[in-house]
Amino acid sequence: AQKITQTQPGMFVQEKEAVTLDCTYDTSDQSYGLFWYKQPSSGEMIFLIYQGSYDEQNATEGRYSLNFQKARKSANLVISASQLGDSAMYFCAMRGYTGTASKLTFGTGTRLQVTL
Amino acid sequence: AAGVIQSPRHLIKEKRETATLKCYPIPRHDTVYWYQQGPGQDPQFLISFYEKMQSDKGSIPDRFSAQQFSDYHSELNMSSLELGDSALYFCASRTTGQSYEQYFGPGTRLTVT
Numbered sequence: 731a732q733k734i735t736q737t738q739p740g741m742f743v744q745e746k747e748a749v750t751l752d753c754t755y756d757t758s759d760q761s762y763g764l765f766w767y768k769q770p771s772s773g774e775m776i777f778l779i780y781q782g783s784y785d786e787q788n789a790t791e792g793r794y795s796l797n798f799q800k801a802r803k804s805a806n807l808v809i810s811a812s813q814l815g816d817s818a819m820y821f822c823a824m825r826g827y828t829g830t831a832s833k834l835t836f837g838t839g840t841r842l843q844v845t846l
Numbered sequence: 847a848a849g850v851i852q853s854p855r856h857l858i859k860e861k862r863e864t865a866t867l868k869c870y871p872i873p874r875h876d877t878v879y880w881y882q883q884g885p886g887q888d889p890q891f892l893i894s895f896y897e898k899m900q901s902d903k904g905s906i907p908d909r910f911s912a913q914q915f916s917d918y919h920s921e922l923n924m925s926s927l928e929l930g931d932s933a934l935y936f937c938a939s940r941t942t943g944q945s946y947e948q949y950f951g952p953g954t955r956l957t958v959t
Contacts, residue, residue: 763946775950836888
């Protein structure tokens with residue numbers, strides 16, 4: 731079984747500052763993937779970034795980077811230079827690589843509010 | 847680029863009615879997933895299909911059924927609707943040729959009154 735834990739229900743950050751959203755995971759799979767999704771108030775799920783369990787380097791996508799610490803089983807999302815449009819719910823998710831159609835398991839999410 | 851299409855985007859039903867949600871995956875994607883997201887909740891996996899066969903099943907009620915058709919579109923059929931079925935229903939698709947990403951549709955917001 732896979733489990734994702736996001737311990738921050740809500741976070742505030744000032745515009746142009748960096749913010750870290752925490753995510754820890756638990757799995758018995760040797761090979762897995764970790765994802766971050768953004769869900770604005772409009773409801774769609776927007777893929778942000780992916781980290782494979784065997785990737786040696788931390789993933790980066792523009793202003794998003796994933797701080798992957800495999801031994802600690804953490805996959806924190808770092809957003810640099812926050813913008814007002816970053817205000818949304820953020821979900822960490824995990825996918826195993828067993829079977830032909832491995833589902834995503836989500837954490838409970840962190841609601842980020844960017845302030846002026 | 848083509849995205850996952852879901853219809854309808856919004857649906858209002860009464861208790862005990864039935865509902866059918868449709869999902870059109872990205873062309874050449876062979877795998878479809880359905881997720882249910884209740885108000886203030888994280889998405890929960892319902893069911894998935896690979897090459898038109900059910901491949902995995904999550905917390906899907908017996909009142910729900912789903913299938914994937916020959917053109918790869920999928921339908922989620924929901925009967926005897928309950929108030930607790932009110933949620934955002936996502937469809938996602940991917941191709942096993944890709945390494946990781948599931949592409950989510952915009953979701954269908956179902957309200958049961």
